[in-house]
Amino acid sequence: MRKFGRLTWLFLKTTVGSIWGKQTDSGKDSTWLVVVLVASLLIFFPSMMFMIFRMFGPLFQMFDASGHLNVAVGLALNMSSLVIFVLSMMAAPAIFYFARDVEYLLPLPIKPEIIIGAKFVVALLFEYVIALIIIVPMFAALWPMVSAGGLAVNTIITFLTLPILPLVYSTVLCMFMVAAFKVFRNPDKYSLFIGIVAMIFGIGFSMVYTQFFMVDAEAIYDMLMGAPAVFDTMNFVFANNSAAARALAGGGFTFQSINIGVTALALLVFFVLARVLYFRGVVGLSESGSSAKKMTRDEILKQTQGRSAFRSYLAKEMKLLMRSPTAFLNCVLSAVLVPVILAGSMAYTFVIAGDGDMLGELLAFIDFNEPRASAVFMVIMCALGIFVAGMTSITATSISREGRNFFVMKYLPVHYRVQLAAKAASGFAVIIPAIILILVPLQIFLRAPLFIFLGGAVLTLPGAVFLNYLGLLIDLAKPKLDWDNEQAAIKNNANVLIITFGGMGLAAIIGVVGVFLLRTPLLAFVVLFVITVAPAAAVYRAAMLKGAERLKGLH
Amino acid sequence: MNINMLSLINVSKTYGGNKIKAVDSIALEVQSRQILGFIGPNGAGKTTTMKMITGVLSPDEGRISINGHDISAAPLPAKQSFGYVPDSPDMFLRLKGIEYLSFMADMYQVDAGTRNEKIAQMAETFEMTGALGARIQSYSHGMRQKIIIMGALMHNPAVWILDEPLTGLDPRSSFQLKEMMRQHAQAGNCVFFSTHMLEVAEKLCDKIALINKGKIIFFGELEELKARHNQLSLEDIFMEVTANA
Numbered sequence A: 001m002r003k004f005g006r007l008t009w010l011f012l013k014t015t016v017g018s019i020w021g022k023q024t025d026s027g028k029d030s031t032w033l034v035v036v037l038v039a040s041l042l043i044f045f046p047s048m049m050f051m052i053f054r055m056f057g058p059l060f061q062m063f064d065a066s067g068h069l070n071v072a073v074g075l076a077l078n079m080s081s082l083v084i085f086v087l088s089m090m091a092a093p094a095i096f097y098f099a100r101d102v103e104y105l106l107p108l109p110i111k112p113e114i115i116i117g118a119k120f121v122v123a124l125l126f127e128y129v130i131a132l133i134i135i136v137p138m139f140a141a142l143w144p145m146v147s148a149g150g151l152a153v154n155t156i157i158t159f160l161t162l163p164i165l166p167l168v169y170s171t172v173l174c175m176f177m178v179a180a181f182k183v184f185r186n187p188d189k190y191s192l193f194i195g196i197v198a199m200i201f202g203i204g205f206s207m208v209y210t211q212f213f214m215v216d217a218e219a220i221y222d223m224l225m226g227a228p229a230v231f232d233t234m235n236f237v238f239a240n241n242s243a244a245a246r247a248l249a250g251g252g253f254t255f256q257s258i259n260i261g262v263t264a265l266a267l268l269v270f271f272v273l274a275r276v277l278y279f280r281g282v283v284g285l286s287e288s289g290s291s292a293k294k295m296t297r298d299e300i301l302k303q304t305q306g307r308s309a310f311r312s313y314l315a316k317e318m319k320l321l322m323r324s325p326t327a328f329l330n331c332v333l334s335a336v337l338v339p340v341i342l343a344g345s346m347a348y349t350f351v352i353a354g355d356g357d358m359l360g361e362l363l364a365f366i367d368f369n370e371p372r373a374s375a376v377f378m379v380i381m382c383a384l385g386i387f388v389a390g391m392t393s394i395t396a397t398s399i400s401r402e403g404r405n406f407f408v409m410k411y412l413p414v415h416y417r418v419q420l421a422a423k424a425a426s427g428f429a430v431i432i433p434a435i436i437l438i439l440v441p442l443q444i445f446l447r448a449p450l451f452i453f454l455g456g457a458v459l460t461l462p463g464a465v466f467l468n469y470l471g472l473l474i475d476l477a478k479p480k481l482d483w484d485n486e487q488a489a490i491k492n493n494a495n496v497l498i499i500t501f502g503g504m505g506l507a508a509i510i511g512v513v514g515v516f517l518l519r520t521p522l523l524a525f526v527v528l529f530v531i532t533v534a535p536a537a538a539v540y541r542a543a544m545l546k547g548a549e550r551l552k553g554l555h
Numbered sequence B: 001m002n003i004n005m006l007s008l009i010n011v012s013k014t015y016g017g018n019k020i021k022a023v024d025s026i027a028l029e030v031q032s033r034q035i036l037g038f039i040g041p042n043g044a045g046k047t048t049t050m051k052m053i054t055g056v057l058s059p060d061e062g063r064i065s066i067n068g069h070d071i072s073a074a075p076l077p078a079k080q081s082f083g084y085v086p087d088s089p090d091m092f093l094r095l096k097g098i099e100y101l102s103f104m105a106d107m108y109q110v111d112a113g114t115r116n117e118k119i120a121q122m123a124e125t126f127e128m129t130g131a132l133g134a135r136i137q138s139y140s141h142g143m144r145q146k147i148i149i150m151g152a153l154m155h156n157p158a159v160w161i162l163d164e165p166l167t168g169l170d171p172r173s174s175f176q177l178k179e180m181m182r183q184h185a186q187a188g189n190c191v192f193f194s195t196h197m198l199e200v201a202e203k204l205c206d207k208i209a210l211i212n213k214g215k216i217i218f219f220g221e222l223e224e225l226k227a228r229h230n231q232l233s234l235e236d237i238f239m240e241v242t243a244n245a
């Protein structure tokens, strides 16, 4: 038991450490990251919790009135379980597989159950944090409606048991994938696969969720009382939830003990399966799938032609971006996909909210003979460039991604300005295609007059330049160089948060203010161009000049 | 007739937050045709010194010049004139061996003909020809060490700065590298390398620099060191001087 406690503590520390990391070279802890995280959490999570509270309040009331409170509570619990399942599908592999510690633990005289158990507890603690955010507002909505005794105890037990089953599912599933399929032993391919699946799942889920927010409680009531198969399936998959729901709705401790029993059974099954599956997969995990064909002397002799330092450096940056799954998903794919998804879900919302042809009406309403319409088009284009550049976070991680190999930048006989220019160019290499990918379909859709379209296209650039170099500047100021797992440099990097949310905020401000104030296309073009080009030029100069200075002092 | 190719004058370094100097006003020089061995206990300051020479760290005080170029006043020509093998070879893991080598060749502006000839020849020497098409990720520790050495020496630098270059190399590759170091010095260049293999240092080096707790406690020819210590072996001398220092 002491070993178990020690090990859990160790895993917890290394996991939190890999998320937190050190943001600067100063050796101090990452107050920077803490401030940014706390600030964004203080805004983001409470508003999300409030939304959940607002959504479930009326729903519970309606079901309570007809005596079916447990159905609504069951729905709430099942949705929480689903969210936890999806999130743990991403978190579990990081804890179970990509942390390198297992390789060092295997030779030690520790029982496998203890390693697995300690890892499970660490994963579970993270899920409790998530659960806190999504379940607490549901309970808050529920409490005023229940008068039966033991509510507090029931709430606590439900809270503690709920994340266990989804976590068992996701870990067993991920262990099975790694053990069964050779492809997934390659950590790169595994995280790419999981990342894409999670992205698709997340999109689908958020679409359903938004739909849920838009339809009123009555519609949901009708839908649920019609007992659709989806809810039966959910009740079956998360078998303990319906018992927990009955207990919460005043059904008493018999139901709660069913919940506890089912959860305990799930844990038991987990340990049995994990013993078989886990070590089979984890041992060969670092095998690299690269089975390149052997080169011969003649092939080498005609292999390489010289390139300029800038082009070669850019090519290296692009290769590393494309080949690292974390970088590819978070820096490249996000920039290309997110705007497309956003546009898609907006169109989708219009279609389901209106009678189906609201989108058509809206399009018919846009008349480019009206100067106002052209002005709005200009404003949107300008905001778009900023938004897309904010979604890439390539430059915002370009120093951080170097990690401990950062020192290579310092001994190469290439001027820092050239290296920084290549890093900035790697950002543009993704931002510009991503913008074109939106512009072309938009133009096909809207058919703006050519010069309006060209003016708008030009306006995307200064904002993109501004944000791209701003990212570089921020990462130069506070790079996160001390990490073991690339995810720490990319996903859990305060610089990325700043650039992403900063880009969104800036795009929104320009969008809203611009639409109100700028009424003719010429005015819009001139004003937007002037107010974006100056900061873009300033940030560019700062990144190139101060950046080179900063690199000298950084180590 | 021998010219100064690498010189350090009173170089010191303290890591941020620490009180003790990791490197404490050391002075060294390496002339053409010389191999200087850098030996000392773990944590003595060898890697720190080499990082300052290569511009990775900037010294708190003192001056460093390589082939006549001051590393802080004229960094680019200084960097162009050395080849550096760092202490850990885990770099650029997602590049293929050949991609890494051409990247380095581009950085040092090696022309196409020379580089291909050089890659082919070094790959043969280190028995790496077959592996160049695979990612460095899939290499063993020794193979990684070899690819880093190849990348560092690609541009035929006058000054070699090698931080424990022999660790992990198999006997044949290790022999080859030592041979290359000798030839390089004979051709009028210089080598500055750190090692914990004292027999190697004994056989290979023209001069020895012994560092302990950031201070150079001996710098000179091996014979001189032995003469001061009753002709003991380098190992015995090492045990003696690092114990009571």
Ligand SMILES: Nc1ncnc2c1ncn2[C@@H]1O[C@H](COP(=O)(O)OP(=O)(O)OP(=O)(O)O)[C@@H](O)[C@H]1O
Pocket: B015, B016, B018, B022, B040, B041, B042, B043, B044, B045, B046, B047, B048, B049, B087
């Ligand atoms: N990044 C760092 N931050 C703080 N202190 C450091 C850092 N790197 C090294 N040190 C300290 O500087 C001193 C010299 O370390 P250095 O790496 O130069 O030793 P070394 O001679 O190369 O040792 P080894 O033989 O183990 O490679 C040590 O006391 C070490 O603790």
Ligand SMILES: [Mg+2]
Pocket: B046, B047, B048, B087, B163
């Ligand atoms: Mg060292």
